[in-house]
Amino acid sequence: MLSFQELSEQFNKGFDKSHFPSSPATLYEPGEYFLKIGGKRIRPVLCLLGNELFNDLHEDAIHVAGAIELFHNFTLVHDDMMDEASLRRGKATVHTKYDYNTALLVGDVMIIRAYEYLQKIQPSYLPKILQLFNQTAREVCEGQQLDMDYAKMDNVTMDQYIHMITLKTSVLLAASLEMGAIIGGAGENNCKQLYEFGRKIGIAFQIQDDYLDAFGDAAIFGKEAGGDIKQNKKTFLLLHALAVANKDQKEKLEILLESNSEDKVEKVLAIFTACGVKDWAENLKAKYLQEAFEHLEAIAVMSARKKPLIELANYLMNRAQ
Amino acid sequence: MLSFQELSEQFNKGFDKSHFPSSPATLYEPGEYFLKIGGKRIRPVLCLLGNELFNDLHEDAIHVAGAIELFHNFTLVHDDMMDEASLRRGKATVHTKYDYNTALLVGDVMIIRAYEYLQKIQPSYLPKILQLFNQTAREVCEGQQLDMDYAKMDNVTMDQYIHMITLKTSVLLAASLEMGAIIGGAGENNCKQLYEFGRKIGIAFQIQDDYLDAFGDAAIFGKEAGGDIKQNKKTFLLLHALAVANKDQKEKLEILLESNSEDKVEKVLAIFTACGVKDWAENLKAKYLQEAFEHLEAIAVMSARKKPLIELANYLMNRAQ
Structure with missing residues (x-):
């Protein structure tokens, strides 16, 4: 049995190759560029x-893993266009380095390539894997749409937000x-319990992620700090701050949300801090983490086999980037 | 055995329904809107x-047909964005009626929905169908990329153009x-011969299509007339005109290609006509059609079964829209 770290190295070794043919280079070079930027490759x-x-590790899992990473990069390329993000993992996004039309088409071939990796697996698994992959892929798009919708809405509840991020990230x-x-x-x-573990994680x-976008170090995090605040994204932090702020803080927050001033990020962060958002977020994270571990506990395999998943959860929850 | 017309009616009857869940409506309504515009549904x-x-017609062919139509619409939604086209089938394109971000995501869920239709077929066919579907999908993207590349290049050969449109349309x-x-x-x-029949058709x-874009009636054709000329697209017509034009005509054409004047379309069309482009295009079309029929001839089934395909070819080749 391999550790999380060993599996990660094994996946990266296999994945760090060309994923597309050489021609047309105007389409495939930008695709290779983005895939080579790296990223955590957690999925x-x-x-x-x-x-x-x-x-034991089966070759088909590596094909599916490749499909998942291609799909994830497809969502990143298109999301970056929608969010007008110029940086991803500290490097220029595809539409910034090339142009919008290229980024649009690069995303499109990435999702198709994902399905080409799926097509390599044993036919006996294919229908079940394809069903789950498709359902998840569509849910991720729904999550992105809700994310954009919520950015334009005045009132978003915590439940709506959790539904959105469940679709956009957790599934x-x-x-x-x-x-x-x-x-x-x-x-x-066992499949169901593991799915729920993943959803809560x-x-x-x-x-x-919301926390790091607001309070993280941009140089380490690889994204512009305060990006969510600049775009008025309803995040865990903002929704909680709006819920617990006193009258004066709430008024100030609402004025700041209407503005595009240079010190917007700084001022919003000060209110977040005054509202105790940091501790609250830490506690909420711990609650979901505990629920996740309860699902892991319920999986009927020897507990020694669960060790790498616990390692991974701890790695994710202590990352600075 | 059903005629082309009967199969077409049968497909349309089944396809004219909702293709997406109701929520989020901001994502799925624009998708339904575009699918309801109709189109010829030839594929x-x-x-x-x-x-x-x-x-005899098998249910799985209907699932695959649905997947093909969803995929085709995915390409149309994204191509319209890249081409900045405001009309499709005489109606507002998705990015025009809604916005670019919506159109981007609508295209994305359409291709995922296509794979959801594929997932319904019998597992025994799935790997073979998925392989051909994926390969074709990626080739269509390559064709779109080459189309955009060629629009920026001064010299495109007829062979390059045929390679591009083979990928973009024929495959x-x-x-x-x-x-x-x-x-x-x-x-x-038999599969190979049929594929070649389709490729030549x-x-x-x-x-x-190039001919109709230049000389067709916009009201019937459902697109802006002369769209290809306005965008300096290398079409069969332009490439041939550049090849056979006399010195004076060629100079005029090259000046027109540099310009964005209001009478650009009208003047380019006059040169096309003077260069005999109409007859030439008619003859070239007939040549490919003949080659297509030779492949159909080579398919080892009773000739009576080929009748609907001959009907279809004739329908396509005599259409005014």
Whole structure:
């Protein structure tokens, strides 16, 4: 059985190659550029971990992991266009380095390439994997749409926000684990528990992501600091601050949300801090993490096999980037 | 055995329904809007015809036909963004009626929905169908990229152009037929001949499309007349005109290509006519059509079964829209 770190290295070794033909270079070079930027590649490793929880690593899990990473990069390329983000992982986004039309088409070939990787697996698993992959892919798009919708709405509830980030972030983490488990031969209940583990970890991860976007170090985080605040994104932090702020803080926050002033980020962060958002976020993250571990506990395999998943959860929850 | 017209009606009846869940409406309503505009739906009917050439119509061919139509609409939504086209089939394009971000995401969920339709077919066919679908999907993206690249290049050869339109248009027509044939149980050689029939028909179809874009009636054609000329697209017509024009005509053409004057379309069309482009295009179309029919001839089934495909080819080649 391999550790999280070993599986991660194994995946990266196989994935750091060309993913497209050489021609037309105007289409495929920008695709290779973006894939080479790297990233944490957590989702594909989750797929390998899901396989390994139940069985020795199977080649098909590596194909599915590749498909997941291609799909994830497809969403990043298109999301960056929608969010008008110029940086991703500290490097120029595809539409910034090239142009919008190129980025549009690069995203499109990435998702098609993802399905080409899926097509490599044993036919006996294919229908089940394809079903879960498709459902998840569509949910991720729904999540992105809700994210954009909520940015334009005045009142978004915490429940709506959790629904949105579940779709946008958690379901892919959860499905990555479950697809690996399917290949590992897991039964239905074990698959369900593992999916729920991934879903809850995903929400905890997003709380942390929102936190880092606001309070993280831009140089380490690889994104512009305060990007969410600049775009008036409803995040865990903003929704909580709006809920607990006193009259004066709330008025100030609402004026800041209407503005595009240079010190907007700085002033919003000061109110967040005054509202105790930091501790609150830490506690909420811990709650989801605990629920996640309860689902992991309920999976009927020897506890020694669960070690790499616990390692991964701890790695994710203590990352600074 | 059903005629082309009957298969077309049968497909439309099944396809004219909702293709997405109701929520989030901000994502799925624009998708339904575009699918309801209609269009000729030639590609899915080609899939049914491919099935029927070898066997009674199977439900799986209808699923694959649905996937093909969803994929085709995905390409249209994104191509319209890249081409900055405001009209499609005489109606507002998605990015015009809604906005760019919506259109981007609508295209994305359409291709995912296409794969959800593919996932419904019998597992025994799935790997073969998925392989051909994926390969074709990626080739269509390559074709769109080359189309954009060629618009910026001064010298494009007729061979390069035919390669581009083969990818952008023909391979999907060809693969639609072949996917139907696979479901109909056709052998490898019959599949190949049918694919080549579709590929050649596709080139003939594109010659006609270029022709209609230049000389067609915008009200019937459903697109802005002269759109290709305005965008300096290298079409069959322009490439031939540049090849046969006399010194004076060529100079005038090159000046016109540099300009964005109001009478650009009118003046370019006058040169096309003076260069005999109309007759030339008619003859080239006839040549490809003849080659297509030779491949159809070579398919080892009773000739009576080929009748609907001949009907279809004639319908396509005499259409005014």
